Each structure stands twice: as C-alpha cells, then as structure tokens.
Amino acid sequence: MNTKLRYLVGIFCLLLLHHGLYAQSTYELGALPSLNFNKKLQNDWSVNAKLESRQVFQEGELSGMRTQAYDYLLTDMAFVAAKTVGLNSRIGGGYMLRVEEGEIYHRFIQQFIIVQKANGFRLAHRFLSDQTLSEAEQPEFRLRYRLSSEIPLNGESVDPREFYLKINNEYLNSLQAGSYDLEIRLVPLLGYDITEKYKIETGLDYRISSFLSQSTEHSYWWALNFFIEI
Amino acid sequence: MNKYIYLLLLLSLTLASSLSAQDKLEKESRIKPEEVPAQAMAFIDSLHLPAKVKWYREEGLEHTTIEAKYTYKKTRYSIEFALEGAIEDAEMELKWEAMAPAVQKAIKAQLEQDCDKHSIVKVQEQFTGSRQDLHSLLKTGTIAQGLNIKFEVVAKCKRQKDVNLYEYLFDDKGQVLAKSVIVFKNSSHLEY
Numbered sequence: 001m002n003t004k005l006r007y008l009v010g011i012f013c014l015l016l017l018h019h020g021l022y023a024q025s026t027y028e029l030g031a032l033p034s035l036n037f038n039k040k041l042q043n044d045w046s047v048n049a050k051l052e053s054r055q056v057f058q059e060g061e062l063s064g065m066r067t068q069a070y071d072y073l074l075t076d077m078a079f080v081a082a083k084t085v086g087l088n089s090r091i092g093g094g095y096m097l098r099v100e101e102g103e104i105y106h107r108f109i110q111q112f113i114i115v116q117k118a119n120g121f122r123l124a125h126r127f128l129s130d131q132t133l134s135e136a137e138q139p140e141f142r143l144r145y146r147l148s149s150e151i152p153l154n155g156e157s158v159d160p161r162e163f164y165l166k167i168n169n170e171y172l173n174s175l176q177a178g179s180y181d182l183e184i185r186l187v188p189l190l191g192y193d194i195t196e197k198y199k200i201e202t203g204l205d206y207r208i209s210s211f212l213s214q215s216t217e218h219s220y221w222w223a224l225n226f227f228i229e230i
Numbered sequence: 231m232n233k234y235i236y237l238l239l240l241l242s243l244t245l246a247s248s249l250s251a252q253d254k255l256e257k258e259s260r261i262k263p264e265e266v267p268a269q270a271m272a273f274i275d276s277l278h279l280p281a282k283v284k285w286y287r288e289e290g291l292e293h294t295t296i297e298a299k300y301t302y303k304k305t306r307y308s309i310e311f312a313l314e315g316a317i318e319d320a321e322m323e324l325k326w327e328a329m330a331p332a333v334q335k336a337i338k339a340q341l342e343q344d345c346d347k348h349s350i351v352k353v354q355e356q357f358t359g360s361r362q363d364l365h366s367l368l369k370t371g372t373i374a375q376g377l378n379i380k381f382e383v384v385a386k387c388k389r390q391k392d393v394n395l396y397e398y399l400f401d402d403k404g405q406v407l408a409k410s411v412i413v414f415k416n417s418s419h420l421e422y
Binding site: 036038046048050080082086087088090113115117119122124126148150154155156157158159160162166191196199201225227229 | 257258259260286306386393394395414415416417418419420421422
C-alpha cells in the first residue's frame with residue numbers, strides 16, 4: 001500500500017507541476033496554524049472546536065512577478081457537533097465564523113465521516129457540504145470529499161510517542177454567483193502522537209483552484225496542527 | 231511514569247465502558263531485527279521463509295510479547311514469543327468458509343445469542359504447543375496431535391442500539407473462552 005500511495009502522490013504532484021508551468025498561474029506562500037479541541041460527550045456525541053489562522057508571506061505570478069509582504073489574511077473559528085451513527089461513521093453539523101480583512105463570513109457545515117481500519121493504516125472518508133454567507137460576497141455553496149490516510153511509521157497502529165504520516169486529498173466543488181469552480185487539496189503531514197490526548201502535525205497544505213478558468217491559483221501553506229482531547 | 235499515566239487512562243476507559251466484556255487495548259511498536267531475542271530470531275530463521283518478516287513489541291495490560299509477522303501464500307501469519315524468546319503461539323488467518331461446519335455452527339450460535347445482528351470480520355486460527363510441533367506446523371503445515379487449537383474471531387455485533395467490534399476466543403469445539411470489545415483509537419485528527 002505504501003508503495004502504491006507513493007506512486008499516486010508522485011503522479012498527482014507531477015500533473016500539478018505540469019499544469020502550473022504551462023498555465024497563467026498565481027501563487028501564495030504562507031502559514032496555516034490550527035488548534036483543535038475535541039470532547040467526547042455522552043450518548044455517542046462529540047464536539048470539535050477549531051481555531052485557525054492564515055498568513056501570507058509571499059505571493060505573485062509563477063512566471064516572475066512577486067510581492068514579498070507579510071499579510072495576516074484571516075481567522076476561522078469553527079464548532080462542529082457530531083454523533084456516532086454506526087461502528088465507524090459519524091454525522092455532524094456546525095458553524096464557522098471567519099474574520100477576513102474586516103469582513104465577517106458565516107459558514108454552515110454538514111458532514112458525514114467514515115473511518116476504516118486496514119492492516120497497517122487507517123482511512124477516513126469525509127463528505128461535507130457547506131454554505132458561506134457574507135455581506136461582502138455572493139453566497140457560496142460547496143460539496144466536498146476528502147480522503148485522509150494515516151500511516152504509522154512504527155508498528156501497525158499509531159501509539160503514544162510514535163510518528164505517523166497523514167495524507168489528505170480533498171476535492172471541493174464550489175458554486176458562487178452561478179460560477180462553478182473545483183479546488184483540489186493535497187496535504188502530506190508528519191504527525192506525532194505525544195500522548196493519547198495530544199497530537200501535533202506539520203507539513204505542506206497545497207491547494208490548486210481556478211484551473212478550469214485558465215487562471216490557476218496555487219497555494220502553498222505551511223501547516224501546523226495541534227489536536228487536544230479534553 | 232508515562233507508562234502509569236497510560237495504564238491509568240486505559241483503566242478509566244475500561245471503567246467508563248458500559249459493556250460487560252473486557253476492553254481490548256494493546257500497544258504495538260515496530261522493532262528492529264537487532265532488538266529481537268536470539269531464540270526468537272533463530273526460530274524464524276530455521277523456517278527459511280521466502281517472505282519478509284516484520285518484528286513488533288506488543289504491550290498488553292498484563293504482559294509484553296515479541297511478534298513476528300509475515301504473509302506467505304496470501305495468508306497472514308503472526309508468531310508470538312515471550313520476551314526472552316520462547317515461542318508462545320502461532321496464528322494464521324483463516325477463511326470462515328474453511329472452518330469445520332460443527333465449529334462454525336457453535337460460533338454462530340454464540341454470536342446469535344450475543345447480538346441481534348452480526349457479521350464476521352476476521353478469523354484467525356491460534357496454535358499453542360511445543361516448539362517442535364509449532365515448527366512443523368509452520369514449516370510443513372502438519373498439525374501434530376499435541377497442538378492446542380483455538381479460534382480468534384473478530385465480529386461486528388449490533389445489540390439494541392449499540393454497534394461494537396468484538397474479539398472472541400473460541401476453543402476447537404467453538405465454545406467461547408473469552409470476549410473483549412475492540413476499542414477504536416481516537417480519529418479526530420482524521421475527521422477535522
């Protein structure tokens with residue numbers, strides 16, 4: 001599986017690189033730190049609170065033009081409540097508040113997640129829909145699918161004080177003001193299970209969008225995620 | 231100290247569970263061949279396996295073992311050794327259809343008694359016995375008289391509103407010896 005996964009990731013990166021070289025493309029480089037709090041409740045309920053910020057260090061065109069100015073882009077605060085509905089599936093809903101350049105965005109989230117355990121790795125499928133409303137922009141409706149894999153780097157499952165590799169691949173279909181866009185994300189992360197309650201992950205969060213309209217946008221975020229069970 | 235915190239956490243999880251069965255919690259870590267006890271390594275070497283062997287240290291609530299895992303002819307094998315290297319048991323995956331009908335019937339009866347609905351996820355045949363008998367089993371597939379056979383069955387079980395994954399241990403007649411709930415590891419980092 002690991003070898004297959006490596007091939008898939010390699011092919012995907014090459015395709016993206018190929019597209020990036022030959023299209024009219026812009027890019028952003030920045031950081032995407034996040035803090036996640038999870039709490040298990042009674043009757044199979046759980047809640048997640050997430051705080052995330054986005055900061056740009058450099059942006060420009062892949063063909064040459066670039067600006068190198070730090071910009072604090074946005075802050076997201078999300079809250080999702082979920083209920084286990086099967087052996088390994090969870091249905092949830094929530095709300096996210098985004099503060100971006102003085103504007104407030106409201107996002108409503110519905111999600112369904114299935115986690116599968118295989119020999120030597122875990123997979124999670126996330127089906128998510130969201131609706132974003134603000135005074136600054138037309139409402140945006142998205143349908144998303146994300147495949148996450150967790151590959152232990154020591155043993156057949158991740159235990160405390162062990163590293164793991166996490167790879168997210170997400171496809172986001174967006175409809176806004178009658179215009180459709182597809183965004184693809186590829187997020188390879190190195191994680192460390194500090195204890196049963198604390199995890200830390202870091203790596204690249206790569207996003208490509210607007211390639212259907214020939215003005216491709218690439219985003220390269222340095223991701224730093226903390227997960228805390230309370 | 232950390233070990234005690236971990237054990238305390240496991241204990242609290244066990245107490246929190248409303249299920250009557252014992253929870254199954256194990257910590258498994260990959261180890262290098264150099265860390266494997268010489269006696270265990272000698273046993274595996276003597277099998278002259280054409281497959282790659284992976285070594286693990288498995289820490290349970292009660293004791294720690296060394297495990298060798300490999301796949302041969304599409305069957306997964308797991309050989310368990312004591313810390314000093316003495317062989318404890320050999321497990322191999324088994325297809326449900328390959329079990330003796332009488333054993334199948336007894337196991338089915340137990341699952342039907344415990345669950346409103348169930349499905350079998352995995353079956354393993356577990357052999358214990360002398361080093362010599364286990365060696366013959368793994369080398370030639372011969373099941374010697376002295377070998378003790380048990381079956382480890384992982385089953386998804388729905389009872390009333392609860393759905394859980396259980397690990398059962400049955401004897402060679404299909405009579406239940408032990409039952410434990412498989413506790414899933416936290417997956418919030420895969421969900422959010």
